[in-house]
Amino acid sequence: MAFFDTIFTAVNDFTWGWALVPFLVIFGVFFTIASGFVQFTYFRRMFGVLRKGGETDDPTKISAREALFVSVGGRVGGGNIAGVAVAITAGGPGAVFWMWAIALIGMCSGLIEATLAQVYKRTTPEGDYRGGPARAIIHGLGANYRWLAIIYAVCLIASFAIGFNAFQGNTVAGAAQDSMGIPRVATGALLAVITGLIVYGGIHRIAKAADVIIPVMAFGYIGMALLIILLNLTSLPGVIWDIVANALGFREAVAGGVGAAISNGLRRGLFSNEAGLGSAPNVAATAYNLHPVSQGITQSFSVFIDTMVICTCTAFVILLGDVYVPGAENIDGVALTQQSMVDHVGNWAQYFLTFAILLFSFSSIMYNYYLGENALTFMTDKPMALHVLRIAIVGIVFLGATAPGATAVFNFSDPMMGILAIVNLLALLMLFPIAMRLVRDFGEQVKAGIGKPVFDPAKFPDLDVDATAWPDAPSAKAVTPAE
Template sequence: MQALQEVFGVIGDLTWGWSLVPILVIFGSFITIATGFVQFQFFGRMFRVLGRGRTESGKISAREALLVSVGGRVGGGNIAGVAVAITLGGPGAVFWMWAIALIGMATSLVECSLAQLFKRADPLTGQYRGGPARAILHGLGENYRWLAVLYAISLIAAFALGFNAFQGNTVAGAAEASLGIDRMWSGVFLAIVTGFIVFGGIRRIAKASEVVVPVMAVGYILMALIVILTNLSEVPSVLTTIVSNAFGFEEAVSGGMGAAIAQGLRRGLFSNEAGLGSAPNVAATAEVNHPISQGITQAFSVFIDTILICSCTAFVILLSDVYVPGATGIDGIELTQTAMVSHLGEWTQYFMTLAILLFAFSSVIYNYYLGENAITVLTKAPVATIVLKLVVVAIVFVGAVAPNATSVFFFSDPMMGVLALVNLLALMMLFPIALRVLQDFRKQLKAGVERPILHIEDFADLDLDPKAWPKRR
């Protein structure tokens, strides 16, 4: 076991430690420039998805796909991760989180548009499946199947297994600390609810997310807004501190500007997942008229995750008396909880426990779907999906009841690093196709088409699924 941990430690160092963050930043910046700052051009269109309901065909709508992906992106990283970034990198880390989110919006738009373009209609259910693995298979060809398989294995290991154990552990720990609920009962509850959702398929996952995600996101944002409004006179000072620390004018922790950049970029990427290759799996499930439409929607998901929700956590912490620059007494989720209590009273620890439960639960069902989608790339046997459902339910339970069980899943972060590198490699090779699809979208808008439509005959040279892109008028 020790040897295995050392191997994965090296993989983690080679990905997250040396190469991945710089590549994500550089490539994200390149995409932003090469697409003509697409995330800003279509920023106004992002909000349109909120007014669109379910599809007449019964397939996943753009809004449902958005909520599932927001539910996955928004998790412990938005509460605990932001606190860790501020503790280790100072207030300036928040600025660099914002910066990487703005760049990541373009990366997410491109990767999710490609997932949409190469999606496939499931012959049994009629629902759509897609993601980087299928984009590799149908965009790059069978010669790159090995790359798609590596991607699928990494996705299952990191999200369906490792991160689900961590989510179960987070919920059970918070419930035990604030409510005194035994970990066993938390584990049983989580396992039962998870089983009910995942055995219902993508439609039930979408329905659950449509209820859970708005409640958790809006509730948390409103609570943070109360904190901000009651401390409104101090907000300009906090903003000044964030910017000053971000550029090294005001050092809050050892490492100064370098620590702020490193922590801000890393925590931002961990939180919004732009470029990591996870969210495109959900983006591909939506029924839309044009791939870029869903790409725009998923860019909005990054905005919600980091610019809105991560910022809420940051302001709650920085406006409190609990945070002391350079202090190492408390960090992570404890720092966020303590800061909220200092603003609004003891009762908020129960609100935070509920928020953590909802955040974690939405992440669990999202992580499961990523694993299910990956399994279908590796094998067509229905039993494989059933086994995965049972394994995920069991892992959520074990992660909840055994505080130290998550140490078994030390491979999660390194495998996510491999996943991201595979996804970025595929994105680089498929980027010319993404630009071509984006040009088609812009051309239709320029011609006065309010809602552009993908005409599959215009892309006859690509391996697209006619059943996934029926003719529309």
């Protein structure tokens, strides 16, 4: 075991240590500038997805709204509660500023990767859609790059479906035991049963569950944060100034100063919103959209919700209270967030946060499972393989909840996600010109006064597009069925 730990640590240090974070930032800046700041150009359009039904009203398809909530459920997790607290403890209030900065840049990376996932998605025999970076590599770069797609798929299963689901089960069971004394076995059994019911229902059941759980989760947590902000409204300007001042070096709150703020803010921001990591595009591809860029805009909004809204709520809860002491490391992680809430509104807040963690973690379990399912179907179409994966996920969630020490076995998750992200970034860079053609096509239709731009595969004959995935295309409607 020590041998494998050494290997995983080395891979993790190589990817997340010095290579990956700068690449994610540099590529995000490049995508933003080269695209003409597309995430800000279409910022107002993002809110339209919140309307029930969205662009289309086909009840048999996954809507853009449902895909948004599934991806938000995946992005929003422990990183929004514990991760923000860790960033502030290690990097000071200034880390929050750099979390905001990387989110604004990451919104473009999220838009580009989701757009590519959409254009290369495939229609399944059941009439659903599957896509993501693995399929974008095959159909965008060619069969010669299948080896790269396989590496991506294996790392996706290892990191999200297996490793992260064990940690999610552990997080929920630990919070329930600490705040309410509920035995880990009971929590693990409940999580396993619910997980089984959801994963055996496929993407449609996952989407329907997310459409209910995520709004409750998000609005409940935001509502608590707004209550705390209102109770401390006069202190809010000072907190915002502390964030900016520490980020830019006007005032240093921790050892390491600006460097610590930048490092922790960028790392925790990227871990939280997953922009550019290649995970969310798997969900983005399931949606029924009129144009690939429409789903890109939706996924850009998902990054905004995760960091600019949910993470900011956690940051204000911590910084508006008296529990956090700059430079002190005697308390961090979820305990800092929990004690800060208790400090503001009383002991009942710890039960509220436990419930929030339950919803956050369960939404992540649904999301993580689907990523694994999508990767597995790329590698094999055998039904038995999918059945084995579902049973394994249920068992892993139970194991993570009941045996906290066993989660150390899954320490390969972070290095696997690091490799996953590097593969995704390479593919994004090579496919970026195609994404820009789609963005220009979308923009030209908007300028022409078309409220809902429509993608037409016939205008892109050089692309390996599945025409059946775009039934609303003008060229598709022009075909008269044989009598």
